[in-house]
Amino acid sequence: MAPASDPMSLAGSPGFLPALTQAVADGHEACITLLADLVRHPSLLGQEQSAQDLIAGVFTGLGLTVDRFSIDLDALRSMPGFSPAVTAPDGRDNVVGIYQPRVHSGRSLILNGHIDVVPTGPADLWSADPFDPVIRDGRMYGRGVGDMKAGIAAYIAAFSALRRMGYQPAAPVFFQSVVEEECTGNGALACLHRGYRADAAVIPEPFGQTLMTAQVGVMWLQIVVTGTPAHVLDTGAGRNAIESAYAIAGHLKPLEQAWNDRACPHRHAAFDGHNHPIHFNLGKIEGGEWASSVPTRCTLDMRIGFHPGQDPAAVRAAVEDTIAQALRTDPALNGVKAEVSYGGFQAEGFALPEDAEVLAELEASHHAVTGGIPRRVAMTCTTDARFFALYGDTPATCYGPHASRIHGIDESVDLASVQEVTAVLALFIARWCGLEPIVEQ
């Protein structure tokens, strides 16, 4: 392509889109290779470093300035949006690839993805090794392939495609690969603390090529239940901590129900299309030591959702009040104690204005590439977008590929969708940042 004089009009010029589509297609195999390489690094919580090494190398190869830094909990603790760590931050870095244009004429952009993946679940249930990706029927399978290594591969491929066309963005772009999205978000928060801001942030989370307009708040809590122990020869003499724990989880269900009720005053209009936006999940349990002893202690790990606008402190109070009342009033819990603590997500929800420019430009890019209008969705989970939007003065949304069974068994991503997302992101970069020709040094 011949360079045009106006950085912002290039994307709309005749022939640009077909050329971009071709450039993306030309790079698709490399994108898939990178994605598979990323999946091979089992970047579970605490084990992200080798995947980040790979990312840093890719960023360097693209000519980006690499900024690598770890999470400084002491620095973050007083920031809004901070969540108590669930593991030490040592030995795993955020990696940011910094792109600076020759002339900053367009709008700056953060492209953010998280490198951490959730545990695999029982490996025997997978049809193949979750960290040895396989491709079947146009889908790649592996833990984290969708959530969200495909998104990272796509934003890298988008940038590469533009470069292959002879262009580079006409505004700063910060390519972020962060840790700890899946438990605290402190990786993204550390990027904020380091000063990263832009005119918009896009996270290619695997939400099926929809545009995210809102997300719920998410909180992790741990309930340590102490029953009253006894020999099993008379189970009636003790209060089984495992059964008590389950009863307490049951007492939280009406709270979940109340928050999902259409009449709930906390309900946010962005979730009007959802019958059940708030999920309480009993995600982990451990209790007892010996089959023939009435168990004394049982620990529950729960994840609870809540509405945008609900203060996490108020959510904690509601949970604690509910449990305290259960202990007071349920005869089956007589003598039982429960201690609630909070590690991991204390994440507020948020909603983006429907007229946000970033949504309009992504929508236009999606339409140009696919011919359709992307669905706008309020998500019933959290993403790192909250940090940019709530605390970083950076409008943020998610737009990423179709994936299935994220957090489940045989997670996979639709590779055609990854290619389409790559094209949409490349066009979006062109429209948002503008383009300038690459000048050989």
Place this chain on the structure above:
Amino acid sequence: MAPASDPMSLAGSPGFLPALTQAVADGHEACITLLADLVRHPSLLGQEQSAQDLIAGVFTGLGLTVDRFSIDLDALRSMPGFSPAVTAPDGRDNVVGIYQPRVHSGRSLILNGHIDVVPTGPADLWSADPFDPVIRDGRMYGRGVGDMKAGIAAYIAAFSALRRMGYQPAAPVFFQSVVEEECTGNGALACLHRGYRADAAVIPEPFGQTLMTAQVGVMWLQIVVTGTPAHVLDTGAGRNAIESAYAIAGHLKPLEQAWNDRACPHRHAAFDGHNHPIHFNLGKIEGGEWASSVPTRCTLDMRIGFHPGQDPAAVRAAVEDTIAQALRTDPALNGVKAEVSYGGFQAEGFALPEDAEVLAELEASHHAVTGGIPRRVAMTCTTDARFFALYGDTPATCYGPHASRIHGIDESVDLASVQEVTAVLALFIARWCGLEPIVEQ
């Protein structure tokens, strides 16, 4: 005491009981010291050896021949009463102190106790270190102090008291300190395999100076529940394995209820005094990995009781049928899998004839020492007595001290009761085995 000519009449001779009571009192402090020493050895499953070293030393000091041997699983596997091991048998021995009289004129006897103790539960709930015994208000506190190190200390003290009086049993006595009573009973089974038999066996389990006439069957089983995994953003899409596991445990409750029903055909007359002899205990649980993932797998460890006469194979079939039906019929378990396996107790129940001589002699001994008649009880737990009674042609019962919170927090034993049990056991030895004077070598 002057030696009498008839070994069997000595115990009834005038002045014998007061002298025995005095000898037991004289030895009580040593008995308490030994008990505390035993508690200081944390003889949890797999860690019994140092306590057994202590026992072997004590047996040697009493002039007994020490027979020390480990559990040979291959040899035991085909024996009736075998239970699948839950841990390797290496490095922990049974210890038997063998006493042989000069002349075998009375009835031989096995005095059996188990050295293994169950886990402590949360140590922070104990008022003191569970393995550093303390005495308060006439009770000693510590894990295993009642169940059943006090019983072992008592049978040793009983033998010592007789010796201090100048007597020794006029029949063989086998003092057994066995491992693995609390999970399989394979320690006691190994004693059978080694050939130990006697005219009776008494186990001083801490049953409050009652006479055990029957005990239930006990089975350990593990249920591995597999749900269908999903991201927590739509918990409805998955089947939570933790909640499914609870549901399955709930489906077993009617079986427990049915077996406790007065009309249950399996009910044994020995348990007519019990409204609820059969306990199902959900003793251990572990499930899930991540608060924000719908858990895929959850493992339950249960202990279930059943009636004397019920075949363990039939019990297993009943449990499996119940679970299979639950999976077929409960819509909440749609798509859920459950695998049942059996490690640990596969222990049959048994009942002793009410006219068993060992009961009569123990009753008479108890009456002579305390002035009361010991309550006869059918126990809702299992003990090693089953091996002797069912497979060893050796009538067996339990008679031991008052303890509280066995298997619980702040387990303790009443030391006055330990002294009384010591006197009863000493008198019982005298009556059962007869006595012969010790002849200085």
